[in-house]
Amino acid sequence: MITIPGVDPNMIANNLEPFIPTHPGEVVKEEIAYRGVSQKKFAADMDVSYTLLNEVLNGKRSLNTELALLIEAALGLDAEPLLKMQARYNMITTKRNGKFMQKLNKVRKISAVL
Numbered sequence: 001m002i003t004i005p006g007v008d009p010n011m012i013a014n015n016l017e018p019f020i021p022t023h024p025g026e027v028v029k030e031e032i033a034y035r036g037v038s039q040k041k042f043a044a045d046m047d048v049s050y051t052l053l054n055e056v057l058n059g060k061r062s063l064n065t066e067l068a069l070l071i072e073a074a075l076g077l078d079a080e081p082l083l084k085m086q087a088r089y090n091m092i093t094t095k096r097n098g099k100f101m102q103k104l105n106k107v108r109k110i111s112a113v114l
Contacts, residue, residue, distance in 0.1 A: 021092040023059035024085040028071055032057075035075075046070045062086055 032042050043053040048067065055061035063086045068079035094100055 017092060021089045022085060023089050024063045024068075024082040025057040025059050025061075027082070027085070028063075028075070028077070029057040031075055031077065042074070046074055062090065 029039075032039065039054055039057060040050050043050040046053075046067075048070065052061065052067070056063050056067060063082055065079070065083060068082045068086075071077055071082065072079040
C-alpha cells in the first residue's frame with residue numbers, strides 16, 4: 001500500500017480496489033482475438049486442452065504458472081504480470097466471499113487469545 005503523509009491511503013489511485021477485478025484470462029482472450037487466432041488453434045499450438053484454455057480465458061479457472069509461461073512463449077506477453085494479476089484477482093474475490101470472511105474473523109479472534 002502506498003502512503004503519502006497527510007493523504008488518506010484510500011484516496012490514492014494505486015491503492016483503490018476495482019469494483020470488478022480483472023481476470024488475466026480476459027487480457028489473453030482479447031490479445032488472441034486481436035491477433036485473429038482462434039482459441040482452438042491457440043490451445044493446439046501450446047499443446048494444452050481447449051477446455052482448459054477456454055476456462056482460463058473465461059475466468060472460470062485460475063491461470064497457473066505453466067500456462068502463463070506457455071502464453072509468454074506464444075504471444076510474448078510477460079508471464080509474471082499475468083500471474084500477479086491472477087493473485088490480485090484471487091485476493092479481491094476471496095475478500096468479497098462473506099462465508100470465508102466469517103471464518104477468517106473467527107480464526108483471528110481465536111489467535112488473539114493465544
